[in-house]
């Protein structure tokens with residue numbers, strides 16, 4: 001709209017100038033030309049990749065017009081970082097320009113609200129390697145009372161509902177509605193599977209958008225109040241490369257979200273409760289906005305002096321590329337080495353799938369926000385990074401793809417349960433312990 005009125009004003013000025021100067025030949029072609037259709041104005045400092053122009057030239061006119069509208073509507077300035085090179089300059093771009101970055105597949109972290117005092121180099125309290133056990137106590141057999149409560153049918157039903165929202169874009173109404181659905185679903189699981197579990201859902205309100213991060217905190221009488229929390233996480237939002245389009249996000253990151261919900265359901269049904277450390281399940285908002293939601297949560301935790309023993313993050317865990325061996329991808333960059341080494345010791349005890357170590361690059365996912373402020377984090381993904389789902393951020397990221405597998409997601413649920421039981425303990429309970437079979 002702003003672009004349009006500016007153009008009309010320019011034409012009006014020209015018309016007046018022509019009328020007031022009859023001696024010069026009238027510029028009929030210019031004054032009579034109809035207003036041009038809205039055209040995309042790319043910020044002059046935008047870091048164009050060679051991919052951008054061909055993509056823009058192939059956009060259908062309706063999408064191009066909506067993209068123009070998106071850029072105009074989201075004009076608030078944000079500071080973005082495109083690389084972890086300490087010499088790289090931050091860029092100041094309008095919020096809407098993130099859509100252009102996504103179109104040309106440039107990754108970024110939104111660092112607008114960074115707080116220098118909170119960044120990792122000011123904290124040397126990353127968990128020492130000794131904080132994670134050398135040995136693993138449980139295995140698939142001893143965890144069977146919990147694993148038996150992982151139900152593929154329920155996972156399918158949940159993910160079908162989650163992906164039925166037009167998108168889960170964090171700045172849209174759909175993003176707010178999908179968050180409300182997710183919250184109601186977890187409340188329902190708690191109320192119906194084990195209402196006596198000491199579990200609270202705390203929606204974390206964000207600064208400039210309405211979709212909230214959901215934090216589920218689970219403790220028990222035997223957990224010391226000051227014990228560091230054991231975190232497990234995924235991101236609930238989804239986006240298309242063009243953020244106003246449909247984005248089912250079945251894999252990215254509906255799969256991680258489904259894994260978390262299935263983990264909660266199995267633990268509730270199995271009557272599990274933590275013994276030594278509280279557990280927190282984080283369902284982040286706005287990962288697709290440059291790790292925005294997790295960034296705000298991680299900074300708030302650091303500011304409040306909260307202690308975190310470990311964070312286990314899952315992003316895209318449901319796609320198995322044709323003619324590859326199903327495997328669990330363990331991300332090796334931007335993570336805590338001690339925690340990642342611990343997970344590689346743990347996984348063979350709880351899943352039959354091989355572990356493959358893989359890098360996922362800068363601004364890969366929300367674990368990066370916790371790493372940036374010095375909390376120990378790890379990230380798991382569906383396999384080797386180069387084999388990951390090519391349909392991410394498109395309308396084809398659905399659970400109907402032949403290569404999408406809830407059986408694969410189930411393996412990550414097993415690892416999640418193993419991780420929580422090993423690091424937060426398993427209070428078998430007394431006469432108050434409830435087991436729902």
Ligand SMILES: [Zn+2]
Pocket residue numbers: 235252253287315316365
């Ligand atoms: Zn993702």
